[in-house]
Amino acid sequence: MFNEYDVIVVGAGHAGCEAAAAAANLGSKVLLVTMNMGTIAQMSCNPAMGGVAKGQIVREIDAMGGYSGIVTDKTTIQFRMLNRSKGPAMWSPRAQNDRLRFHEEWRIMLENTPNVDFFQDMVSSLLIKGNTVYGVKTAIGIEIKAKSVVLTNGTFLNGLIHIGEKRFGGGRMAEKGATGLTEQLVELGFESGRMKTGTPPRIDGRSINYAVMEEQQGDEDRGRFSYSNVELPKDQRSCYITYTNEEVHGILKEGFDRSPMFTGRIKGLGPRYCPSIEDKINRFAERTRHQIFVEPEGWNTVEIYVNGFSTSLPEDIQYKALTKIPGFENAKMFRPGYAIEYDFFPPTQLNLTLETKRISNLFFAGQINGTTGYEEAASQGFIAGINAHQKVNDLHEVILKRSEAYIGVLIDDLVTKGTEEPYRMFTSRAEHRLLLRQDNADIRLTPYAHQLGLISDERLEIVQNKVKNSDDIVSFMRNKSVEPGEINSLLQEKETSPIQQNTKVFNLLSRPQIDIADLVNNYAPLKEFVNGFDKETIEQAEIKVKYDSYFEKELDMVSKLQRMDNQEINPEFNYDQLVSLSKESREKLKKIKPRTLGQASRISGVSPADVSVLMVHISK
Template sequence: MFKKYDIIVVGAGHAGCEAAAAAANLGSSVLLITMNMGTIAQMSCNPAMGGVAKGQIVREIDAMGGYSGIVADKSTIQFRMLNLSKGPAMWSPRTQNDRMRFSEEWRSMLEKTPNVDFWQDTVKEILTKGDKVSGVKTSLGIEIESEAVVLTNGTFLNGIIHIGEKRFGGGRTAEKSSTGLTEQLVELGFEAGRMKTGTPPRVDGRSLDYSKMEEQWGDPVRGRFSFTDVEMSSDQRCCWITYTNQAVHDTLKEGFEKSPMFTGRIKGLGPRYCPSIEDKINRFAERERHQIFVEPEGWNTVEIYVNGFSTSLPEDVQYRALTQIPGFENVKMFRPGYAIEYDYFPPTQLSLTLETKVVKNLFFAGQINGTTGYEEAASQGFIAGINAHQKIKDQHELIMKRSESYIGVLIDDLVTKGTEEPYRMFTSRAEHRLLLRQDNADIRLSPIAHKLGLINDERLEKVTKKIKDSDFLVTYLKNTSIEASEVNSFLEELGTSPLSQNVKMFSLLSRPQVDMSDLRKAIPTFNNLLNSYDKETIEQAEIKVKYESYFEKELEIVNKMRKMEDQEINPDFNYHNMVSLSKEAREKLMKIKPRTLGQASRISGVSPSDISVLMVHISK
């Protein structure tokens, strides 16, 4: 019935979809197995993509030929660039999305991707030959052979849903959990753990009084994630903001004795940076109110996502508390919020390619690795799909560096440091975030993708042109003088000191108070020149001018670190024989098996003196 596939991808969430697409676009035959063909790439929680650091990840996936950015753009109902009041390293694109259209677009793109087949079933176990994966076995008893397997099981492994004192098996509301696979993997030698996440109630938008809320519109000129010319609507929908109050908090407290979080029924740790509403009012008792974001689920639905009100309290307590939020007095609830507890596998059991150390050609991606978020999952799936293909085709593996991408930071953090709570990406996790901006993701990563074969010549030429044109503008600004009399009155209007002599335009643009739009207004000839360039090229040139000295310092640090990052260590090296290392360092190094000296230096418990010993040994 089934041919032998190059790669089987288990699970069709964000990680699984990107894994299937990447491997197929590289030329592998792929079978994508999902428990429900109707929920491919479903937004299980919030109907949004991007945000702080997450938006950078989506742009990185797109720059390398992934699909998440295109799908997000096609299904956007509102776009906002966050943190514009801060420096460009912090600018983060975010979209509200049409939940149903998002899933439809993903399925459509996968169906149009050659080499991807689909099968609706549950994988109960992986098949192995010796220490290598050889396929999967499904709940229907079907054995399907493959050269590699990518597991992206999300929250379905032994998933348990909690609502108050009620608990029942499920990987998502109204969807059954997956059993058997965790137990088999543990038998094979894997270590497993439990984690928890949650979701808020969904309500009927027709029952809300928006006059009592603050409007939150998107950017006047809609941006995009994708570097491609995706056709998308310019229309946007409004979101709203309201707040909890003491009455809401008091009502929620009435349900604490039935809360699975506070009674100990939930053992897994939840995401620290996305706490439930009961956790918020318990941990931050001094706060009189908490922000609630009222977010539409799509263009053609009245369903509303109550962002900021994630909860697992009894449904009647949830409802009574909601009715005391301004604008929610007559609310009708579609479905209650809930917590879900599920199995994950500590990611220190993986190599930097996301291949497991226990079973060859078996890859893990997404929440199975202890992460939270669509974007984090998608990026892991993308890299796992690439490396599964590269491994079975005897091609060079792809390992993303911390200095070249947020994806590299994410994977290095997981594999090197592990995680005991759901891992979420933040800009603060990247030590070189000034270089890892959302605006230059294509410049950083598209050449890598082109070399792999994930993007075509036309896309690379577009990136090359962006680099060439932005460099030309910077050179023009450095070489072109401006007369003081031409701009002094304008500078005074901007609140910056006038010129006492003629200066180069580069010097003028370097001032914090002056931007490209100011120069366009003040200098007609320059405005005419910029009319020949697109918005992204002009933005790129401006950022290069304003942060040139910072970039130079950052690159110096990267180059110093590169010596350690490029110093490879034999993965089979036996650290137990190095008695000059501390005992803890030997244990940690044997467990992680770092690929480079740089990775070894980031392992918790490995001291600078241990690294010095390793450096001496490697140099010999």
């Protein structure tokens, strides 16, 4: 029935879809196995992509030839660039999406990707010989052979859904959980744990009074996620903001004695940065209200996502409290919120390629590694799919550095430090975030992806032209001077010091009060020079000018840290011979088996003194 595949991907969520597409586009013959073909790339929680740091990840995936950015752009119902009031390192694109169209577009793209086959069934076990995986076995007893396997099981491994005192098995509402794999992996020596996530109730938008809420429109000058020329929807839909109040909090507290979170029925640890409404009330008792984002789920549906009201309280308490929120007085509930517990495997059991240390050719990606979020999952799937292909074809492994991509930060954090709670990406996790901006993801990563074979010559040429053109604009501003009479009226209007003599355009743009649009509109030679350049190229030039000195310092820091990351450690290095290492460091180093001295220095519990000892021995 089946020939042998190069890569089998188990699970068709965001991680699985990117894994299948990446491996197939590199030339592998791929089988994507899912329990339900109707839920490929399902947006189980909020129908939105991007956000702080997450938006950078989606742009990085796109810059390397992944599909998430393209699908997001095609199905966007609202786009906003977050943190525009801050520096460019903090700018983060976010899109509200049409849930049904997002799934549909992903399926269309996968079905139009050569080398991708599909099969609907549950994978109940892996086929293992020695310490190498060679395929999977499904619930109906079919064995399918493969050279590598990527597990992207999401919340389905022994998934357990909680609503108040009710609990039942499931990987998502109305979908059964997956059994068998956890038990087999534990028997093989893997360590497993439990995590928890949640989702809010869904509401009939026809029953909501938007007039009492704050309207939140999309950006007028809207952006995009994909660097390719995807046609964007012409219109946008508004979201709305309302707030809870003390009456709402009082009603919710009535259900605390039936809350699975407070009564101990939920054993898994939930995401600290995306708490349930009951957790917010409990942890921030001094606050009299919490923000609620009222977000549409698509163009042609009345279903509304109540962002900020994630809960696993009894459904009667949920509904009673909801009706006390301004605008929800007559709300009709489509379905209650719920919490879900599921199995994960601490990611310190992985190499930086996302291949497991214990079983060769077996890769983990997504929530199975303890992460939360579509974007985090998609990026792991993308890298796992690439490395699965590379491994079975005896090609070099692909590991992005922390200084190259948020994806590199994410995977290094997981593999090196592990996680005890659902891991979510933030800009603060990236020490080089000034270099890892959403605007330059193509410049950072597209040449690398082109070498792999994931990016066409045409797309590489576009990036090369962007770099050349932005450099030309910067060079023009370095060499062109402005006379006081040409520019002082603008400087006074912007409340910055007028100039007394001819001054380089570069120096004027370096002032925080002045942006490049000001100079283009008030200095004709610059306006003439940039005419014909696209918005992103001009923006790139402006960022280069304004942050020139900061970039130099950042690159110098990267260079210094890179020296440690270039000092490789033999995977078979005997740490027990280093008696001067602390006992904790020795155990951590033996468990993680860091690839480089830099990675060793980032392991929690390994002190700078221990790193110095290790450095001396590696040098010898």
